[in-house]
Amino acid sequence: MIVAVAVVGPTNQPLYLSTFTDDESARLSTLVHCSLDAVEEKVAAGMRGVTTDVPDAYLGVLAVEEECKVYGFVTNTRTKLIVVVDDPLIKDDEMRAIFRRMHTAFADAVSNPFYVLGTPLVSPRFDASVRTIATSLGAAA
Known part of the structure; x- marks a missing residue:
């Protein structure tokens, strides 16, 4: 179900990318990068006071491409968490x-005094946490 997970910094610099399929990593990386425009639009709309149905940092669906959907979350520090799934029936609550x-997991990783x-x-602990989270929903591979 989860095919890629990415963490993108406040100035859109890639901080982490993990894919769970072997043959599509370049396509998934491009899909994550292209979805950043949707993140910026949703964040800007929230800053202008536009009412949305998104009451928290969860941004919902950012992009849809063929069989994949891209979901987003933005932290208070404007770091973006991006998840690509291949399940069209996944629910928002999930x-x-x-x-x-x-x-x-991200907050724990960046709280490390050496980060x-x-x-x-590049924290192995963060990577293990992401993989555990992905397999809990059912990673593609």
């Missing part, structure tokens, strides 16, 4: 739960 768990903000997230 995605919200996934993002809560990912946000907790320098804005640098790639």
